[in-house]
Amino acid sequence: MNQPLLTVDGLEVEYPGRGFRAQPFRAVKGVSFDIRPGETVGLVGESGSGKTTIGRALLGLAPVSAGSLTFKGEDISHPTKQRRRELTRDIQVVYQDPYSSLNPSLTIGDSLTEPMIVRKTSKKEAGARVRELLDMVALPADAADRYPREFSGGQRQRVAIARALALDPTLIVCDEPVSALDLSTQARVLELFLEIQERTRVAYLFISHDLAVVREMSHRVAVLLHGEIVEWGDGDTVTSAPEHPYTQRLLLASPVPDPAAQEQRRADRLRLKEIQAEQDLQAGAA
Amino acid sequence: MSSVTPAAAPARRTGPGLFLRLLRHPLGGVSMLILAVVVLLGALAPWLAPFDPSATDLHMILAEPGPEYLLGGDAAGRDILSRLLVATAFSLAGGLLVMAVAVTVGLTAGLVAGYYGGLIDAAGAWFTALTMSLPSIIVLIAARSVMGPSMWWTMAIFGLFISPVYYRVVYTSVRSVRNELYVDAARTSGLGDGRIIGRHVLLAVRAPVILLMSGVIAAGIGMQAGFDFLGLGDPTTPTWGQMLNEGFYNINRSSNLVLWPALVLGLTTVALTLLGTALRDELEGTGDKRHKAARPWALDQEVPADIDHGDEPAGDALLTVRDLAVAYPAGEGYATVVKGGRLSVRRGETHGLIGESGSGKTQTAFSILGLLPKGGKVMAGSIVFDGEELVGRTDAQLNALRGSRIAYVPQEPMSNLDPSFTVGHQLTEPLVKVLGMKKAEARGRALSLLARVGIPDPQRAFDSYPHQLSGGMAQRVLIAGAVSSHPDLLIADEPTTALDVTVQAEVLDLLRDLQDELGMAILIVTHNFGVVADICDRVTVMQKGVMVETGATRAVFENPRHEYTRALFAAIPQGAPRSPLPGVSSAGSLGAGALR
Numbered sequence: 005m006n007q008p009l010l011t012v013d014g015l016e017v018e019y020p021g022r023g024f025r026a027q028p029f030r031a032v033k034g035v036s037f038d039i040r041p042g043e044t045v046g047l048v049g050e051s052g053s054g055k056t057t058i059g060r061a062l063l064g065l066a067p068v069s070a071g072s073l074t075f076k077g078e079d080i081s082h083p084t085k086q087r088r089r090e091l092t093r094d095i096q097v098v099y100q101d102p103y104s105s106l107n108p109s110l111t112i113g114d115s116l117t118e119p120m121i122v123r124k125t126s127k128k129e130a131g132a133r134v135r136e137l138l139d140m141v142a143l144p145a146d147a148a149d150r151y152p153r154e155f156s157g158g159q160r161q162r163v164a165i166a167r168a169l170a171l172d173p174t175l176i177v178c179d180e181p182v183s184a185l186d187l188s189t190q191a192r193v194l195e196l197f198l199e200i201q202e203r204t205r206v207a208y209l210f211i212s213h214d215l216a217v218v219r220e221m222s223h224r225v226a227v228l229l230h231g232e233i234v235e236w237g238d239g240d241t242v243t244s245a246p247e248h249p250y251t252q253r254l255l256l257a258s259p260v261p262d263p264a265a266q267e268q269r270r271a272d273r274l275r276l277k278e279i280q281a282e283q284d285l286q287a288g289a290a
Numbered sequence: 291m292s293s294v295t296p297a298a299a300p301a302r303r304t305g306p307g308l309f310l311r312l313l314r315h316p317l318g319g320v321s322m323l324i325l326a327v328v329v330l331l332g333a334l335a336p337w338l339a340p341f342d343p344s345a346t347d348l349h350m351i352l353a354e355p356g357p358e359y360l361l362g363g364d365a366a367g368r369d370i371l372s373r374l375l376v377a378t379a380f381s382l383a384g385g386l387l388v389m390a391v392a393v394t395v396g397l398t399a400g401l402v403a404g405y406y407g408g409l410i411d412a413a414g415a416w417f418t419a420l421t422m423s424l425p426s427i428i429v430l431i432a433a434r435s436v437m438g439p440s441m442w443w444t445m446a447i448f449g450l451f452i453s454p455v456y457y458r459v460v461y462t463s464v465r466s467v468r469n470e471l472y473v474d475a476a477r478t479s480g481l482g483d484g485r486i487i488g489r490h491v492l493l494a495v496r497a498p499v500i501l502l503m504s505g506v507i508a509a510g511i512g513m514q515a516g517f518d519f520l521g522l523g524d525p526t527t528p529t530w531g532q533m534l535n536e537g538f539y540n541i542n543r544s545s546n547l548v549l550w551p552a553l554v555l556g557l558t559t560v561a562l563t564l565l566g567t568a569l570r571d572e573l574e575g576t577g578d579k580r581h582k583a584a585r586p587w588a589l590d591q592e593v594p595a596d597i598d599h600g601d602e603p604a605g606d607a608l609l610t611v612r613d614l615a616v617a618y619p620a621g622e623g624y625a626t627v628v629k630g631g632r633l634s635v636r637r638g639e640t641h642g643l644i645g646e647s648g649s650g651k652t653q654t655a656f657s658i659l660g661l662l663p664k665g666g667k668v669m670a671g672s673i674v675f676d677g678e679e680l681v682g683r684t685d686a687q688l689n690a691l692r693g694s695r696i697a698y699v700p701q702e703p704m705s706n707l708d709p710s711f712t713v714g715h716q717l718t719e720p721l722v723k724v725l726g727m728k729k730a731e732a733r734g735r736a737l738s739l740l741a742r743v744g745i746p747d748p749q750r751a752f753d754s755y756p757h758q759l760s761g762g763m764a765q766r767v768l769i770a771g772a773v774s775s776h777p778d779l780l781i782a783d784e785p786t787t788a789l790d791v792t793v794q795a796e797v798l799d800l801l802r803d804l805q806d807e808l809g810m811a812i813l814i815v816t817h818n819f820g821v822v823a824d825i826c827d828r829v830t831v832m833q834k835g836v837m838v839e840t841g842a843t844r845a846v847f848e849n850p851r852h853e854y855t856r857a858l859f860a861a862i863p864q865g866a867p868r869s870p871l872p873g874v875s876s877a878g879s880l881g882a883g884a885l886r
Contacts, residue, residue, distance in 0.1 A: 107489075110490075
């Protein structure tokens with residue numbers, strides 16, 4: 005239980021620069037955290053903070069240039085092609101965009117059986133599993149014969165979740181899974197994530213720019229800024245009483261849906277801005 | 291590319307198949323009929339031909355059409371009809387060979403190069419450039435002198451020359467599909483490259499490959515006819531070009547010889563080209579189908595009676611939208627996307643228009659600006675701005691208001707700045723054109739506006755191109771442009787949705803400050819309750835095209851009256867944090883090097 009499922013230690017991801025002798029671009033600069041079985045770890049950050057890249061590195065879709073990824077005691081930072089394909093049984097993904105993550109010309113059933121074909125599951129078994137999965141994400145059984153375009157964003161995201169669950173993974177990377185959805189749909193999809201976790205004990209790496217969503221979903225939270233973790237710890241603490249100035253700014257910047265509270269928050273933010281500007285000034289003078 | 295894929299999909303399941311739809315297409319039906327006849331004649335030539343196509347009869351040299359030789363005889367006394375039938379078979383086979391070679395080479399190379407990139411990609415680009423710059427006729431003549439006059443070789447080489455057409459189309463399609471998330475998802479599902487290409491990538495290139503086929507066949511037939519006409523073909527193989535060549539020598543003695551091959555060649559090529567057009571229409575849905583709704587527009591649905599506009603607008607309303615209906619032609623009739631309710635914006639206030647996607651909030655904003663997308667039309671209702679009715683105004687009349695008294699800030703700042711002009715040019719142009727300022731004056735004004743919207747180095751921003759700005763900066767530039775004419779009303783459509791939260795907070799601060807300074811009214815279209823709580827004095831909630839509730843922001847948030855508003859509030863993340871997993875201590879979980 006206390007043995008981490010995944011340990012990320014000093015992870016660095018570098019993309020080659022464009023052009024002759026260009027400097028490589030370091031998207032992730034020495035990031036360390038761990039995920040335990042059945043736990044949700046939230047990754048919060050703004051655009052360009054490297055949060056998506058970390059998820060892609062776990063999935064083998066981004067080049068790891070330094071550091072290590074240890075999954076169930078095995079180093080998976082540079083697996084063989086064969087091993088990478090086996091790992092997909094354990095590590096799965098749900099993407100942000102429910103529109104481009106499903107092939108428009110394949111039926112929902114075809115998309116869901118995709119992970120199973122590779123494992124040579126029999127057609128009958130696969131069909132039964134598809135029904136089971138659709139039931140798990142609360143979609144009607146006849147959805148299997150239909151095409152993605154017949155479904156709303158929220159329903160498509162349910163399909164994407166079902167596909168991720170097809171092989172009973174132990175870790176799912178959720179890359180902004182609800183940010184393309186409407187508020188009411190978002191609430192229901194988040195609930196589904198929690199429900200599935202309770203049932204299957206799957207761990208989530210939950211990537212989002214929205215502090216409120218991460219707070220609701222995560223046991224522990226890491227805050228990213230320019231490819232580095234600036235704050236990491238217990239979800240409640242990080243999202244309600246953060247220590248790092250950047251997390252404080254991030255927290256106060258996201259507006260709350262309550263006019264009175266938001267007015268207070270706005271005043272706090274402006275005050276914090278002044279204090280931090282003053283500190284920066286002093287730090288510069290020192 | 292994505293526009294092709296979904297359109298291609300229906301061919302498999304919903305509605306009639308592609309073949310049936312092509313038959314119903316006016317051009318498609320006729321061209322398929324012509325092609326079917328030509329192909330049948332060619333295929334059955336050995337049985338249909340009444341005479342041996344190369345058997346000569348000295349009595350029949352240049353004979354007029356008669357009972358024996360139905361279409362007459364040629365210069366060597368051969369039956370024109372028999373020769374034409376056999377030539378049809380050879381010409382079509384030549385065209386098909388060109389297509390087969392082009393598809394095989396172009397498709398394979400395009401798939402591999404597009405999917406793997408790297409060296410193969412470079413080689414493909416090099417080969418494409420080479421074939422494009424080499425005149426194919428010269429290469430074909432050279433090949434003929436080496437390999438002798440063989441129609442098959444000539445056509446195969448021409449197929450190779452035309453294969454870049456396929457290569458480029460397939461390559462671009464594959465490139466774009468490769469970056470689709472579903473390909474990533476397939477990889478994460480453990481699919482190998484071969485399976486991914488077979489399942490996902492081939493599906494995407496299916497449509498363009500089919501589309502190009504008829505054109506390539508036509509090009510092949512045309513090329514072959516030209517080659518043979520020049521006398522460079524194989525004299526033992528009768529083709530249309532061969533017949534044209536012979537006919538041309540004797541054109542003064544009998545025009546009969548040229549007429550028939552020219553007619554069949556022309557008909558076939560035209561039919562192939564038209565079939566290509568019909569195919570494109572059916573596969574991509576780009577046909578020139580002028581959309582005419584069969585039924586006149588009518589409010590297709592009762593507007594719910596429980597609309598709650600408890601707080602009636604005071605007399606100082608700057609903008610009043612009443613019972614607005616906006617519809618788009620769809621199928622037989624219309625789809626009504628906005629259907630009623632009331633929206634009133636007072637002078638100097640910030641008014642939020644909130645709703646989920648598809649609620650019609652942006653459509654409402656576009657109707658006020660008179661900028662509804664193609665097909666959209668205001669069907670009923672009124673929009674009164676400062677005492678003037680806007681519905682039914684011409685574009686020219688609206689232009690007098692837009693950009694001067696009503697300004698607009700869009701959602702995507704980057705796509706609303708022209709990438710080929712500097713920020714300064716885009717800011718000063720309306721000042722010169724609309725407000726009639728002098729160039730130098732406009733420049734000074736633009737610089738002070740840029741400084742005003744919080745851009746640290748106005749001169750640098752003035753001289754830069756849009757791509758050199760960050761999203762937040764670009765949005766500031768657009769706000770500067772919007773307020774440059776001191777508008778009475780600023781319509782902002784999701785102005786902060788594309789921005790990071792920290793930038794969003796700053797942009798909202800900026801809008802608030804500008805409003806205090808200029809006293810304009812702001813209508814903010816948004817789906818974010820936090821934004822409404824932050825900046826709006828009053829708010830209108832939209833649901834499925836209907837404005838269901840209006841009120842002062844605080845009153846609506848504290849005591850939402852409409853059922854839908856209450857449901858929306860219930861969906862907001864409550865912010866209850868999860869307790870840590872049992873057995874996981876949060877202390878000491880900091881990884882080494884995580885904090886610096």
